[in-house]
Amino acid sequence: MKRIKLGSLRKFAVDSLVAAGVSSENAAEAADVLITTDTFGVMTHGTKNLYQYIQKMQAGGLDPHAEPTIDREGPAWAIINGNKALGMVSGCKAMKSAIKKAKETGIAYVGVHNSCHFGAAGYYANLAASEGMIGLSMSNADPVIAVPGGRSKAIGTNPFSFAAPLGDGTSLFLDIALSNVAALKVISAKEKGQPIPDTWLVDENGLPTTDADKFPKKASLQPMAAHKGYGLAVLVELLSSVVTGAGMLGEVASWNLDMSSTNNVGHAFIAIDISQMLPYEQFIARMQKLADELHQSPKAVGCDRIWLPGEMEWEKRKKATASGELELTDAMVKSLTGLSEMNGIKLNFIE
Numbered sequence: 001m002k003r004i005k006l007g008s009l010r011k012f013a014v015d016s017l018v019a020a021g022v023s024s025e026n027a028a029e030a031a032d033v034l035i036t037t038d039t040f041g042v043m044t045h046g047t048k049n050l051y052q053y054i055q056k057m058q059a060g061g062l063d064p065h066a067e068p069t070i071d072r073e074g075p076a077w078a079i080i081n082g083n084k085a086l087g088m089v090s091g092c093k094a095m096k097s098a099i100k101k102a103k104e105t106g107i108a109y110v111g112v113h114n115s116c117h118f119g120a121a122g123y124y125a126n127l128a129a130s131e132g133m134i135g136l137s138m139s140n141a142d143p144v145i146a147v148p149g150g151r152s153k154a155i156g157t158n159p160f161s162f163a164a165p166l167g168d169g170t171s172l173f174l175d176i177a178l179s180n181v182a183a184l185k186v187i188s189a190k191e192k193g194q195p196i197p198d199t200w201l202v203d204e205n206g207l208p209t210t211d212a213d214k215f216p217k218k219a220s221l222q223p224m225a226a227h228k229g230y231g232l233a234v235l236v237e238l239l240s241s242v243v244t245g246a247g248m249l250g251e252v253a254s255w256n257l258d259m260s261s262t263n264n265v266g267h268a269f270i271a272i273d274i275s276q277m278l279p280y281e282q283f284i285a286r287m288q289k290l291a292d293e294l295h296q297s298p299k300a301v302g303c304d305r306i307w308l309p310g311e312m313e314w315e316k317r318k319k320a321t322a323s324g325e326l327e328l329t330d331a332m333v334k335s336l337t338g339l340s341e342m343n344g345i346k347l348n349f350i351e
């Protein structure tokens with residue numbers, strides 16, 4: 001198990017993006033998305049993917065120099081063209097725009113098209129929570145889920161997140177793919193040779209399989225909670241792609257298997273300025289009551305703790321930021337080392 005100082009990882013990420021042609025401001029913003037995600041313990045969606053984003057820039061599927069631009073806007077909404085910039089860059093610009101507009105109008109929606117994989121949805125929802133707002137963030141993705149009754153890939157894992165402030169600098173937040181598990185988790189199990197439950201994939205006949213090796217060619221992901229996750233994935237598609245003009249369903253190419261293609265996914269961000277609806281202190285007190293009542297729910301036999309959505313992630317983040325270090329997964333070490341060998345930028349692990 002290798003460890004790295006958060007500051008070293010940040011410097012490596014920023015230097016690598018700048019060397020690839022990204023402006024230092026956008027590189028710092030993207031590095032913050034990825035490293036915050038790592039500190040939340042979502043190691044499949046943080047700096048591990050930096051190498052692939054940079055390879056995608058080299059292959060022409062992402063434009064390192066691009067800046068997202070506003071297509072159309074109103075007081076409480078905007079549609080942004082990502083212009084093939086990193087999804088993290090468009091995602092931050094869009095959520096920051098939604099927050100700014102919501103300060104005026106109480107609630108705002110900002111959609112993005114012509115974007116790429118934005119990492120973990122939770123980062124953007126938490127941008128709103130850190131401003132005392134409720135945030136929602138979502139993205140469509142290339143189709144990898146078989147819909148109920150289907151046997152081939154029809155819709156993306158369409159990550160969805162909400163976050164609401166808790167008053168102590170943390171938030172209550174859910175950050176999930178709308179498949180039973182994120183595709184990168186299946187790939188991670190496949191790389192480690194680990195068995196998977198029969199609730200993750202269906203095979204080429206539409207039947208459950210435990211063989212991770214079949215993914216992605218001969219197996220599709222199962223939707224979260226059958227028709228319920230399927231329905232929510234359609235909602236994400238509506239707000240992220242149908243409204244924004246991004247690629248829909250089968251129009252979206254895999255961001256990491258088809259490096260030279262423009263991914264053209266869309267994202268959607270919603271910010272709700274709670275303090276315009278009720279006094280903020282009252283909201284925080286009600287959030288605390290909500291949290292307490294959920295925490296005090298009688299525990300099942302063998303369970304020693306009830307968690308709030310997002311609580312595990314905040315505990316991991318607090319541990320990482322207090323120590324200033326991160327324990328890296330093998331997949332992260334492999335990917336970051338590969339990038340370092342490719343771009344010649346030194347990566348300093350803790351010895």
Ligand SMILES: NC(=O)c1ccc[n+]([C@@H]2O[C@H](COP(=O)([O-])OP(=O)(O)OC[C@H]3O[C@@H](n4cnc5c(N)ncnc54)[C@H](O)[C@@H]3O)[C@@H](O)[C@H]2O)c1
Nearest residue numbers: 118119120121141157159174175176177182307308309310
């Ligand atoms: N950009 C993309 O295209 C894309 C696609 C898919 C997934 N993703 C990302 O992948 C990541 C992982 O997704 P996932 O579906 O595997 O997540 P997951 O199944 O690990 O669920 C994580 C969420 O569930 C909550 N949670 C877990 N156990 C809990 C418990 N016992 N009690 C209360 N809450 C609990 C966590 O706090 C967190 O909010 C997410 O960050 C998602 O945004 C991104």
